[in-house]
Amino acid sequence: MEAAMDLMRRMPPGRAETALNALLSLIPDHSLDLLSQVDLPLQVCMDKESVKEYILCEYNRDADSYRSPWSNKYDPPLEDGTVPSEEMRNLEVEANDVFSVYRDQYYEGGISSVYIWEDEDESFIACFLIKKDGEGKRGHMQIGSWDAIHVIQVGPEEEGAAHYCLNSTVMLSLTTDNKQSGTFNLSGSIRRQMSMTLAVADGHLVNMGKMIEEMEGKLRNSLDQVYFGKTREMVCTLRPPPEVLNRRLPDS
Amino acid sequence: MSDGEEKREIAVWFLSNAPAGEIHYVAKDVRALLGDEAVYEAAAAEAFPEHNKAHLVALELPDRSGDIIITTYGELDKNNYLDPRTAQVATVDHIKQKCTKLRPAADEELPSAYIEDFRSALDVELSKYVGEAYPKGVCAVYCTSGKDIEGPGADFRFAAVISAAKRSPQNFCNGNWRSIWTLEFIDGLQLVEIKGKIQVGAHYFEEGNVQLDTNIDCKDSTILQSPEECAVSITNIIRHHESEYLSSLEESYMNLSDATFKDLRRKLPVTRTLFPWHNTLALSLTRDLTKELAIGK
Secondary structure: OOOHHHHHHOOOOOHHHHHHHHHHOOHHHHHHHHHOOOOOOOEEEEOOOOOOEEEEEEHEOOOOOOOOOOOOOEEEOOOOOOOOHEEEEEEEEEEEHHHHHHHOOOOOOOEEEEEEEEEOOOEEEEEEEEEEEEOOOOOOOOEEEEEEEEEEEEEOOOOEEEEEEEEEEEEEEEEEEEEEOEEEEEEEEEEEEEEEEEOOOOHHHHHHHHHHHHHHHHHHHHHHHHHHHHHHHHHHHHHHHHHHHOOOOOOO | OHHHHHHHHHHHHHHOOOOOOOOHHHHHHHHHHHHHHHHHHHHHHHHHHHHHHHHHOOOOOOOOOEEEEEOOHHHHEOOOOOOOOOEEEEEEEEEEEEEEEEEEEOHHOOOOHHHHHHHHHHHHHHHHHHHHHHHEEEEEEEEEEEEOOEEEEEEOOEEEEEEEEEEEEEHHHEEEEEEEEEEEOOOOOOOEEEEEEEEEEEEEOOOOEEEEEEEEEEEEEEEOOOOOHHHHHHHHHHHHHHHHHHHHHHHHHHHHHHHHHHHOOOOOOOOOOOHHHHHHHHHHHHHHHHHHHHHHH
């Protein structure tokens, strides 16, 4: 598994799906680990009943069907498909509504889905997904996509507080392609973890929402400042811009 | 397809997709995953030479007289590569990425004196430029067609290759710059047609995996003159296009953080304040109300 995950850190992010399939056929015994640890760009499906799009992932899949968070139904239809308990489903419905508003305010578009289900020992897991494809209305990007996956494990309530463990991944791809500047592709994924124990007085949704908002801000910042900064720095190390060359001492 | 054959193809795929300077790490992982030495060796024997040529890998010559670039232009056979500057042929171990032997090139492997005048003049000018512009850059000029022409009256072709690589695994960062310029000396038109392809790659992989992959094609031309005059004007053209490209990369990065990123996800919501999670109950009630009203209409 270690070698497999190291390979995933080295393969071109745009070819993650091919790389994952290759790993699955090399080490089929680790299929479950691979599928849960390797993140792929998110796929979208249309809920025909509520005419709304939703995101597909491992968490709303049962056999070959996926459950829509809007209608709570599986597509293709599944008679005995697992659904969350009533309590969890109520939270899921609310979370989807609120998260849509959050998504709209930060992403000005895009698609979001939230899936919630019971875990062992009175704890539960919530998965928040956002997919945004950008045409670049400000006119610089030709194809861009941002896929965010947030999985929160919420522990049982003890003395009015609960433990929240958040695992987040953002996958980003930016491409420009024109005659003047050629093909420019910058893409990648980063993963971060955050744990907190918070009072439940305001409700789980407020706590989870705040954590995700903080995390998304951090991830966006890291991608922008650190990751793009580092690759840009690399380009300037390979072929320093004239102002850097002029500043350098002759023998350094 | 047999099981071994499929595994070999997968291994080759991973190796050929290795970022600059990381093929050995990829090879180590692939070897561990395969658990089959014979399959690994077959895959490595196929993938390493292709990787080395595609990435214009530079290897130190055994006599320390400089570096040799592994390219199809200098390839005599699978393991032997011509270094046109020193007129030597190096035997290469692709997997170890080392030169194992060196011999003087035979006369028939080298261009005529007439062609060599053009080639070496360009090599001198280009080396000067590469030395100034690329801290870790190497370059070479090959004659790719017409090497036996004895004097004016016929067409010939060169390939000028520039390769600069930086490995910094301790900082989780690797990258390379590759340019290939093909020069067509057309005697009838007294013209040199210049075509270039520049590729830049960078990989940053601390707690993530971010890769830059860019390329551009350029076209230009100059008048066919004396070897020295050609060398100067061709090098000026290459310098011009490569500096322009660097500026365009810088510009792409600028646009990226300012505009492009904002198109995907804003730093702050449209409201310019953090999301009001505490008021979401009111928020979702309003939505419910709107929905009901919409239905009632």
